[in-house]
Amino acid sequence: MYQTDPPRPAKETLPTMYDLPSEDPEEPGLPDEFHDFQPQLLRETFSPPSYPRDQIFVGTDLNLYYDVRHPQWYKRPDWFGVVGVSRFYEQRDLRLSYVMWQEGVSPFIVVELLSPTTESEDLGQTLRDIDQPPTKWEVYERILRIPYYVVFSRYTNELRIFELKGLNYEQVRLDTEKFWLPELGLGLGVWSGSYQEVNGGWLRWYDELGNWIPTGSEQAQQTQHQLQQTQHQLQQTQQQLQEAEQEAQLERQEKELAQQQAARLAERLRQLGIDPGEV
Numbered sequence: 712m713y714q715t716d717p718p719r720p721a722k723e724t725l726p727t728m729y730d731l732p733s734e735d736p737e738e739p740g741l742p743d744e745f746h747d748f749q750p751q752l753l754r755e756t757f758s759p760p761s762y763p764r765d766q767i768f769v770g771t772d773l774n775l776y777y778d779v780r781h782p783q784w785y786k787r788p789d790w791f792g793v794v795g796v797s798r799f800y801e802q803r804d805l806r807l808s809y810v811m812w813q814e815g816v817s818p819f820i821v822v823e824l825l826s827p828t829t830e831s832e833d834l835g836q837t838l839r840d841i842d843q844p845p846t847k848w849e850v851y852e853r854i855l856r857i858p859y860y861v862v863f864s865r866y867t868n869e870l871r872i873f874e875l876k877g878l879n880y881e882q883v884r885l886d887t888e889k890f891w892l893p894e895l896g897l898g899l900g901v902w903s904g905s906y907q908e909v910n911g912g913w914l915r916w917y918d919e920l921g922n923w924i925p926t927g928s929e930q931a932q933q934t935q936h937q938l939q940q941t942q943h944q945l946q947q948t949q950q951q952l953q954e955a956e957q958e959a960q961l962e963r964q965e966k967e968l969a970q971q972q973a974a975r976l977a978e979r980l981r982q983l984g985i986d987p988g989e990v
Contacts, residue, residue, distance in 0.1 A: 721812040774808040791818040868912035
């Protein structure tokens, strides 16, 4: 192949997102419903306050191509978040995959959900065979240099977070099932509640006050609850106004009645030749 001088950048010569979609007939579907619901919850609550919405991208079960020397090699994280990159591919199209030599920005955080068949690889306990692609751990730690790698087990609700320190990941010691990421202005923790009508432990984001960031449906419920409270307060105010008006009307009626009685009494006294003013 003819080599230009200087060489053309990989973004111009290697396959693009359109050549490397995530759909693979050999890998149909997800392993279970949890692998569908949990990434949805992470996506819905991932809102770093320091970045505008159009500079945040979230990938769920999306191929992540990482090696210019082997453009067909990829990993497929359960969930990953990227900040400082356009929400849309080249600011115009939904992504079919995430291609590093096209994007130029590595994920800031990646989440893997443990399952019996992937646990060893997710925790970096496997060795790659000769002439085989690097393991998931090697890609995240040594090639993409992703600052935070999160592993969560729905079976035990155990949250493990690995932070990139120098050249290697180090597991973060967690005193609680929560971890604050100052670079994002968000925290990640295990929430016990109901999502998609399923009760259990869920991984989700929280804000600087420790409040779990609400999902769209939760925001709608909160808005509906606030509206109902406002309507209830309005009804109470209207009822109080009506009661106050009724009391004022009763006072006016009592005053008019007293005045009428006083007038009749005065007239009666005058008929008897008595000056009411002298009584």
